[in-house]
Amino acid sequence: MPLKQQSILIIGGGTWGCSTALQLARHGYQNVTVFDQSPIPSPIAAGNDVNKILEEGSPSDADSPEQYVWNRMHQLATTAWKTDPIYREFYHPTGFVMAASQEAAQAEVTDAYERCKDDSKTRLLNKPEDFRATMPEGILTGDFPNWKGFFRETGAGWVFARGAIEAAHREASRLGVQFVVAPVESLVYSDGGDDVIGLKTVDGKMHLGNRLILCAGANSDQLLDFERQLRPTAWTLAHIQMTDEEIKLWKELPVLFNANRGFFIEPDAKGQLKFVDEHPGYCNFVRDPMTGVETSVPFAKHQIPVQSERNARQFLRETVPQIADRPFVFARICWDADTPDRQFLIDRHPRFKSLIVAVGGSGNGFMMMPAVGITVHHVLEGVLEDRLKYGFRWRPETAVGRDWRDTQHRFGGDGAVGDFQRVEKWTNIGNNL
Structure with missing residues (x-):
């Protein structure tokens, strides 16, 4: 049977699942x-969010292999965010202020400046008044203690995340993709156990397919042994309500990002300002009683640890103290999955020839949404370019002896990966879960 007529089952209807479905249908x-366990967009999907940061990029033959992969994906994604009729309305090229106020994080900012200074209009920011001048008067009123960074006026901004997922879902549905609301319980294997032939949903129903694509984000390793390549890791975000006057003043602002403090993006359509406290992430560490191996198990919660609230408010006090003590109107933890090198894992499984995995967003998955759909399509057809194929390969050797408490070059918080099992107090916003 021709490949395009075969049954393709996609597990996960989030950012990567919807982009893949759309690309295949097209x-x-x-x-x-x-x-997916919920209608699209799932309330627990990482991409079901008001905004995500986007940086443009372009590859060069002078790039290192790792940097080529990163820039090539940026290029593919940027082209789609700028020109694709499904994605282009959601990209806001407002610019990007990147900074840090800790020495180790400042080194990362310097590296980022060196990579983009020739491809965009940039200027260095060294004093509080430099930062304040990046936005209209009256917004950035903080003291910016020890902040150093740069303003990338072009080649970056943000995307309306939820809108992009909903648009990809609508178009994929129009083109004939079927979306089934049913949690997947397990994969179904051939009699000899040497291939994957389908999946079983929690209602006990078996769904057989010629090819399966597993892109269930942080929950993916609940369905397949990734040989320690995936570490489910969560971050924290919150919203506060802005006034009508502030909504007008804060429109079309550049993203403000501090690698060790946090970031915010302009208020959404409801006038809510989303902000994030930067830290190396949280895991929900649980020890498997059978093997004794420590794992991280995702869970949903529309609250955040009180410590994250304190850190987020400190970020606001340094930048926009006039709103730093307002009550939160929304908060949640947001899961992703880290690979050991924070590079995506998009490959045909080495043992199960009918299974493709597309996982390991590692905190960078949403901005690459259109590029991932293209990549999975190319993996399915066996035409993925060699440098991407190598970069995204199944690579358990990178996880041998892996330290699951490695910060992976992330900063902020107390400088360590947090453990949800040790959180003593959570916020109580609207008495949500």
Whole structure:
């Protein structure tokens, strides 16, 4: 049977699942079904968010292999965010202020400046008044203690995340993709156990397919042994309500990002300002009683640790103290999965020839949404370019002896990966879960 007529089952209808479904449907695949535990967009999907940072990029033959992969994906994604009729309305190229106020984090900012200074209009920021001048008067009123960074006026901004997922879902549905609301309980294996032939949902139903694509984000390693390549890791975000006057003043602002403090992006359509406290992430460490191996198990919660609230408010006090003590109107933890090198894992499984995995967003997955759909499509057809194929390969050797408490070059908080099992107090916003 021709590939485009075969049954393709996609597990996970989040950022990567929807982009993959759309890409396949656009290229004539006639029998694509997406399974997710909730209607799209799922309330627990990392991409079900008001905004995500986007940086543009372009590859160069002078790049290192790792940097080529990163820049190539940026290039593919940027082209789509700028020109694709499904994605382009959601990109806001407002610019990007990147900074740090800790020495180790400042080294990362310097590296970022060196990479982009020739491709965009940039200027260095060394004093509080430099930072304040990046936005209209009256917004950045903080003292910016020890902040150093740069303003990338072009080649960066933010995307309306939820809108992009909903648009990809609508178009994929229009093109014939079926979306099934049913949690997946397990993969289904062939009699000899040498291939994956389908999946089983929690209602006990078996769904057989010729090809399966596993892109269930942080929950993916609940369905397949990734040999320690995936560490489910969560971050924290919150919203506060802005006034009508502030909403007008704060429109079309550049992203403000401090690598060890946090970031915010302009208020959303409801006038809510989302902000994030930067830290190396939280895990929910649980020890498997059978093997004794420590794992991280995702869970949903629309609250954040009180310590994260304190850190987020400190970020606001340094930048926009006039709103730093307002009550939160929303908060949640947001899960992703880290690979050991923070590079994506998008490959055909070495043992199960009918299974493709697309996982390991490592905190960078949403901005690459359109590029990931293209990449999975190319993996399925066996035409992925060699440098991407190598960079995204199945690579358990990188996880041998892996330290799951490695900060992976992330900063902020107390400088360590947090453990949800040790959180003593959570926020109580609207008495949500």
